[in-house]
C-alpha cells in the first residue's frame with residue numbers, strides 16, 4: 001500500500017514538473033540563452049527555434065551593421081571605440097551609453113542586443129516559453145526602442161506629431177504577420193499561431209503594405225515653341241521622418257526628370273539630390289518643387305520622374321517613387 005502511494009507520488013511529481021515547463025516562472029531549461037560576456041549565445045542558437053525570425057534578421061541591415069564595409073572604413077578599421085556600441089551592442093537595456101559586446105561582434109545588432117534584459121529574454125507579450133522570459137514589456141511596441149540608436153530619425157518622428165496617428169517605427173519597418181514564433185520540434189507542436197512581427201527592418205516592406213507615402217506629380221507642364229517646361233512636385237504624405245533620413249553614412253535620394261522621345265529614348269534629363277546633411281531632405285507632410293525646362297526638342301511624348309535612394313557604390317539603390325506624364 002505504502003509502496004503504491006510512493007509510485008503515485010513520483011508520477012505526480014514528474015507530471016507536475018512537465019507542466020511547470022509551460023508556465024512562465026521557474027523553468028530554466030536553457031540558461032545559456034541569457035548569458036552575457038564570453039558565453040553569450042550566437043543568434044544562430046535563437047534561430048534553432050525561431051527559424052523564420054532568424055532568417056529575416058540575417059538578411060536585415062542590423063545583421064551587417066558591424067561587418068559593413070562603410071562602417072569599417074569610417075571607424076578607421078574599428079579604432080573609434082565611441083562608434084562601436086550601437087553597431088554591435090551587448091544590450092540596449094541600459095541607462096548609460098550603449099556598450100559594445102566583445103563576442104560575436106560580426107553579428108552586429110543581434111537578437112540579444114534588443115531582447116536581453118537583466119538575465120531574461122524580454123518581448124512585447126507575456127509569452128510562456130521554455131527559456132527565461134520577462135513579462136510583457138510595452139517598450140517593445142514603442143518607437144523609443146528604435147530611438148535608442150536611431151537618434152535623429154526618432155527626434156524627427158516625435159516632432160512630426162505622428163504620435164497622434166499612432167504609427168510606430170515597428171508598424172512600418174516590422175510588418176505584422178500571423179504565424180508560429182517557432183518552427184522546430186517538439187515545441188512548435190505545443191505553440192499555436194499568433195500575431196508577430198517580421199524582423200525585416202527594411203523600408204521596402206512599407207511599400208508593400210501601405211498606400212504609397214511618397215507622391216510625385218507633374219504640374220504646370222507647358223510647351224512653348226520648341227520647349228517643354230514645368231514643375232515636378234514631391235510630397236511626403238505619410239513618412240513621419242525626413243526622406244532620406246539618418247545621422248550616419250551616405251544618405252542621398254536622387255530625383256530624376258527624364259524627357260523621352262517617341263521611341264522611348266531619353267533625350268534630356270535633370271537630376272537633383274536630397275541630402276540629410278544639407279538640410280534638403282523632404283520632411284513629413286513637406287512639399288518640394290523641382291522646375292525643369294528642356295529646349296530645342298521635337299518628337300517627344302513622355303516625361304518620367306523617379307526618386308531613388310542611392311548607396312555609396314550604387315550597388316543597392318532602391319526605387320522609392322515614380323511618375324509619368326504624357327505630353
Ligand code: HEC
Nearest residue numbers: 061062064065068086087089109145146149169173201202
Ligand atoms: C542597437 C542599436 C539599434 C537599434 C535598437 C535599432 N537599430 Fe536600426 N540600425 C542600427 C544600425 C547600426 C544600422 C545600420 C546598419 C548598416 O546598414 O550597417 C541600422 C539600420 C536600420 C535600417 C536600415 C537603414 C539603412 O540605411 O539601410 C532600418 C530601416 C532600421 N535600422 C530600423 C530600425 C527599427 C524599426 C528599429 C526598432 C524596432 C531599430 N532599427 C532599432 C542600429 C539599431
Ligand code: HEC
Nearest residue numbers: 033045046049111115121122123124125127128129181191
Ligand atoms: C528551444 C527553443 C527556443 C530557443 C533556442 C529560443 N527560443 Fe525564444 N521562445 C521559444 C518559445 C517556444 C517561445 C514562446 C512562443 C509562443 O508564445 O508562441 C519563445 C518566446 C520568446 C520571446 C517572447 C516573445 C514575446 O511575445 O514577448 C522572446 C523575446 C524570445 N523567445 C527570444 C529568444 C531569443 C533572443 C533567443 C536566443 C537567445 C531565443 N528566444 C531562443 C523557444 C525558443
Ligand code: HEC
Nearest residue numbers: 143146150153154157167168169172203206238243244245
Ligand atoms: C508610416 C511608415 C513609417 C514609419 C512610422 C517610420 N518609417 Fe522609417 N521609412 C519609411 C519609408 C517608406 C522609408 C523609405 C524612404 C526613405 O528611405 O527615407 C523609410 C526609411 C527609413 C530609414 C532609412 C532607410 C534607408 O534605406 O535609407 C530608416 C533608418 C528609418 N526609416 C527608420 C525609422 C525609425 C527609427 C522610425 C521610428 C522613429 C521610422 N522609420 C518610422 C516608413 C516609415
Ligand code: HEC
Nearest residue numbers: 046050053054057109110111114123124140141170196197
Ligand atoms: C533591433 C532590435 C531587434 C532585433 C535585432 C531583434 N528583435 Fe525581436 N523584436 C523586436 C521588437 C521591437 C519586437 C516587438 C515588435 C512589436 O510587437 O511591435 C520584437 C519581437 C520579437 C518576438 C515576439 C514575437 C514577434 O514576432 O513579435 C520574438 C520571439 C523575437 N522578437 C525574437 C527575435 C530573435 C530570435 C531575434 C534574432 C534572430 C530578434 N528578435 C532580433 C526587436 C528586435
Ligand code: HEC
Nearest residue numbers: 068070071074075082083086148149150246247248249250
Ligand atoms: C547612437 C548610436 C550610433 C552611434 C554612436 C554610431 N552609429 Fe553609425 N549608425 C547608427 C544607426 C542607427 C545607423 C543607421 C542609419 C542612420 O540612422 O544613420 C548607422 C549607420 C552607419 C553607417 C552607414 C552604414 C550603411 O550601410 O550605409 C555608417 C558608415 C556608420 N553608421 C558609421 C558610424 C561611425 C563612423 C560612428 C562613430 C563616429 C558611428 N557610426 C556611431 C547608429 C550609431
